[in-house]
Amino acid sequence: MNKILIPIDFSENAERALAAAKIIAEKETTQLLILHAYQPYIADVNITPGNVLPGIDGGDFLSMTNELEGEFQKKLEKYIEEVIAEGYQAEAIWAIGSVQSAVEEAIETHNPSLIVIGRTGTGGFMDKLIGSSATSIGLHSTCPVLVIPPQSMPNKFQKVVYATQFEYDETDILREVFVLMNHLGANLTLLKIQSDSQPNIQADHQFIDEIKSKFTIAADAIVFRESRHVLDGIEDYCDEVGADLLIMSARERSFIEEFLINPSVTRKLIIDTHVPLLVFHLK
Known part of the structure; x- marks a missing residue:
């Protein structure tokens, strides 16, 4: 940086x-x-x-x-x-x-x-x-x-969750994320929340295989969870593992804006989450 x-x-x-x-x-x-x-x-x-x-x-x-x-x-x-x-x-x-x-x-x-x-x-x-x-x-x-967020006074970023839907090529962002993780000495988990309200268009394995071919990541560092609501699933998992940083990517009409259709939910992700949130931008 x-x-x-x-x-x-x-x-x-x-x-x-x-x-x-x-x-x-x-x-x-x-x-x-x-x-x-x-x-x-x-x-x-x-x-x-x-x-x-x-x-x-x-x-x-x-x-x-x-x-x-x-x-x-x-x-x-x-x-x-x-x-x-x-x-x-x-x-x-x-x-x-x-x-x-x-x-x-x-x-x-x-x-x-x-x-x-x-x-x-x-x-x-x-x-x-x-x-x-x-x-x-x-x-x-x-x-x-x-x-x-006001609930957090950061003193470290060691347990990091990257929330993804494996629907877009996020290689460029992940490259930046892994550089940051190495700098922080942090552990990274890739999280996908499976929900009935969440479209699943692309095959997950093609993105996972590509990620594994380009980055060193353990099999147990890629986690799938089910939840009725994507946002709740993300926050529940972060609470469960004690995450001190949540990372998400944003692009026009992508995961945040399109898949989480309700704009109030998008606003909640950016403004109301109780976990520090780092937003990268897909180009």
């Missing part, structure tokens, strides 16, 4: 994202890009005519907003100083505007290898990032996205 982009909001969830990024980063070669998107308050003059805020004239309000912006900039600088003191390479990215637009601009400018996002509940940071377009970052980013 050459560059890891970490959008932060100075909350505990930002700490979780930063902790996960440090696990993956190599101190000598990985640059941690720590981004904060500042959204200044814009008064509604229809509500507060004559003043930008009740009891505060324009000059006072401008001074207050400038002071607030300065405080957030200092917080970002402190984050950078602390990360560098720990031996990591780090750079601050200060942006004005929405989180989503700031992330998109940072991707275009810096071309990160990975985005790490600390997720909150309804109305929080992740909701600002994803917004009403649930697939805009998590499913359609040009680089992998790691989502850290």
Whole structure:
């Protein structure tokens, strides 16, 4: 990983994202890009005519907003100083505007290898990032996205589950995954959930044979489970084995978007899973 982009909001969830990024980063070669998107308050003059805020004239309000912006900039600088003191390479990215637009601009400018996002509940940071377009970052980013849920404080990624349906050629993604597993010293399991609601178009063995021919993977590291719902099956298996990282691939009208037809289920996978979720993107 050459560059890891970490959008932060100075909350505990930002700490979780930063902790996960440090696990993956190599101190000598990985640059941690720590981004904060500042959204200044814009008064509604229809509500507060004559003043930008009740009891505060324009000059006072401008001074207050400038002071607030300065405080957030200092917080970002402190984050950078602390990360560098720990031996990591780090750079601050200060942006004005929405989180989503700031992330998109940072991707275009810096071309990160990975985005790490600390997720909150309804109305929080992740909701600002994803917004009403649930697939805009998590499913359609040009680089992998790691989502850290609020239930998790990562200190290692050693037991990893890669959920697949063996319906598409995922060789390129698996190559990246195995490199990451070697770096982390992690154990990888390939998991397929068999469900009546899950189409099974391609023969599994052709994909499994291809994977075995290109990668070293034990027979017992390929697991099949049955479940009424694919999502429940994935989460139940992760809980059973104590997985600390779940990996999935996404492509337009593929496993996540097409086979899990209900868009609320797709949103749940990206936003609500209690296991850290790393999403790769099939090209």
